[in-house]
Amino acid sequence: MGFRKLLSALGIQAPDIETVVENPRVRPGEELRCVVRVRGGGAAVDVERLRLDLVVRAEDHEADGSTAWNHPYPVVTADLGGFRLGAGETVVHEVSLRLPWEMPLTHARGVRLPGARVAVRTELAIDDAVDKGDFDEIEVHALAAQDAVLHAYEELGFRMHEAEVKVDPVPWPSEWADRRTQPYWQEIDLFFPESWNRGREELETILIAREDALDAHPGGSPAVTFVYADLDQRAWTDALEKHVRHCCGMD
Structure with missing residues (x-):
């Protein structure tokens, strides 16, 4: 190019x-x-x-x-x-x-x-x-762990909408600040599965990657952390579903 x-x-x-x-x-x-x-x-x-x-x-x-x-x-x-x-x-x-x-x-x-x-x-x-x-x-292109988390969303029935980058001074929750090192972050917007009865509501997920692990923040909530060395698609999908349902008040 x-x-x-x-x-x-x-x-x-x-x-x-x-x-x-x-x-x-x-x-x-x-x-x-x-x-x-x-x-x-x-x-x-x-x-x-x-x-x-x-x-x-x-x-x-x-x-x-x-x-x-x-x-x-x-x-x-x-x-x-x-x-x-x-x-x-x-x-x-x-x-x-x-x-x-x-x-x-x-x-x-x-x-x-x-x-x-x-x-x-x-x-x-x-x-x-x-x-x-x-x-x-x-x-x-996504890291293997990022692909695995997005695959987990697919398995749960979520559908991709769009991705967007946010830049400071857009507010960032103070309890997450220790994990973020850059003045920007990417939100990935997904439509909820029909079976979750959330209509056309979207779930915004932020993926904060580090050298050895990935934090996934669904819907403006605290993170669930995935360690690269422990990549197991089934286990990660189950962990993500449990975390998202808890964050959305559905557990």
């Missing part, structure tokens, strides 16, 4: 930039590898800033619809600084962006999560002209 974008504000002989994402399918905790090539134009210039941002679609940043992608939120940034770029010169940067364990997902159970988007954005600034380039969208 890659993009090529001219700094049109600097004229026809402006530098151009190309970013290639080498592994556009990743999981939380992994590294995203990118190669950035900046090619000089007809004259030498001072590049003030070259930066890569890993951005997500944040629900509360988009006021004009559920699929808007106008104000992406950066979750990981690599600042490559400034440098002198000669006429016709090519400068190459190899960049690795480490995804946090709490990275929002775009895919789970092999399918895209409605409303979820993640991309690499490259920013080049010269003489106060800033080119943010185009987005290179990537896929962030």
